[in-house]
Amino acid sequence: MAEKESVQDTHNYYVDIPMNSEIFQLRGSNALEWGFKNRLSNIFHPATGRTVMLAIDHGYFLGPTAGLERVDLTIVPLLPHADTLMCTRGILRSTIPPTFTKGIVLRSSGGPSILKELSDEEIAVDVEDAIRLNVAAMAVQVFIGGEHETKSVHNMTRLVDVGNRYGIPVLGVTAVGKDMVRDAKYMRLATRICAELGAAYVKTYYVDEEFDTVTASCPVPIVIAGGKKLPELDALKMAGSAVQQGAAGVDMGRNIFQSEAPAAMIQAVRKVVHDNATPEEAYDVYQTLRNKSK
Numbered sequence: 001m002a003e004k005e006s007v008q009d010t011h012n013y014y015v016d017i018p019m020n021s022e023i024f025q026l027r028g029s030n031a032l033e034w035g036f037k038n039r040l041s042n043i044f045h046p047a048t049g050r051t052v053m054l055a056i057d058h059g060y061f062l063g064p065t066a067g068l069e070r071v072d073l074t075i076v077p078l079l080p081h082a083d084t085l086m087c088t089r090g091i092l093r094s095t096i097p098p099t100f101t102k103g104i105v106l107r108s109s110g111g112p113s114i115l116k117e118l119s120d121e122e123i124a125v126d127v128e129d130a131i132r133l134n135v136a137a138m139a140v141q142v143f144i145g146g147e148h149e150t151k152s153v154h155n156m157t158r159l160v161d162v163g164n165r166y167g168i169p170v171l172g173v174t175a176v177g178k179d180m181v182r183d184a185k186y187m188r189l190a191t192r193i194c195a196e197l198g199a200a201y202v203k204t205y206y207v208d209e210e211f212d213t214v215t216a217s218c219p220v221p222i223v224i225a226g227g228k229k230l231p232e233l234d235a236l237k238m239a240g241s242a243v244q245q246g247a248a249g250v251d252m253g254r255n256i257f258q259s260e261a262p263a264a265m266i267q268a269v270r271k272v273v274h275d276n277a278t279p280e281e282a283y284d285v286y287q288t289l290r291n292k293s294k
């Protein structure tokens with residue numbers, strides 16, 4: 001056991017070095033508490049402030065979507081390349097190894113299947129279960145302009161209230177109804193409403209025109225969904241344009257797990273998101289890795 005006097009002699013107070021008081025890098029997040037910031041840092045890579053979220057929650061209303069029929073075989077091998085996994089608690093408990101220590105964004109709303117009116121969702125998870133699963137965030141669908149708009153907004157604000165109690169951020173997921181125009185005007189409206197009502201970050205879709213006005217007018221980070229499967233180069237172009245116009249990354253599903261070479265594709269997406277690679281450079285990476293894996 002160390003002697004009392006020798007322990008005291010070793011003290012060094014570094015009086016000439018000011019204490020580091022870094023500003024938290026995610027937009028709109030400075031006022032959040034430590035637990036929130038810690039969870040968000042398990043989603044957004046601290047080195048870049050951006051994220052490659054792998055979205056595999058589609059089954060919550062679509063059932064066994066193409067590419068997700070066997071999550072154990074097709075998704076688990078991709079996990080080392082994801083910053084975060086977005087999934088349901090059913091898939092998490094049944095199929096995702098608990099040794100996965102990056103952030104989990106838990107799908108926390110649901111109810112109607114693809115056979116019904118989708119905006120009629122309810123909160124589908126108790127916050128106690130989210131805590132038990134050690135999630136980094138809870139995700140809720142918000143149907144601005146949808147038939148059940150108020151109900152879905154209320155789902156989000158209720159989750160924000162319980163999330164705030166325990167330091168769990170809420171991801172507001174803007175859901176665009178099939179009859180709605182997917183343009184910047186709509187995305188500005190939907191993302192801003194989510195942020196104003198307490199979402200810590202917001203997922204939306206990329207739009208070709210004025211996407212920078214969507215990110216500029218949303219006071220919290222925005223990530224883009226990938227949407228329907230595109231040719232790989234087009235998906236990389238979309239991700240690249242989004243981050244160059246202010247998105248903090250992607251929450252991408254089908255364009256990764258429905259790719260001909262999902263592991264190559266997620267690594268190419270990382271190049272665009274984290275290394276500011278051009279889509280063409282990232283596509284080269286995709287082709288090289290795809291060819292190696294053949």
Ligand code: R5P
Nearest residue numbers: 055058225226227252253254
């Ligand atoms: C909808 O099913 C989910 O919220 C997905 O997580 C979201 O649409 C992102 O997946 P994708 O890139 O396939 O659009």
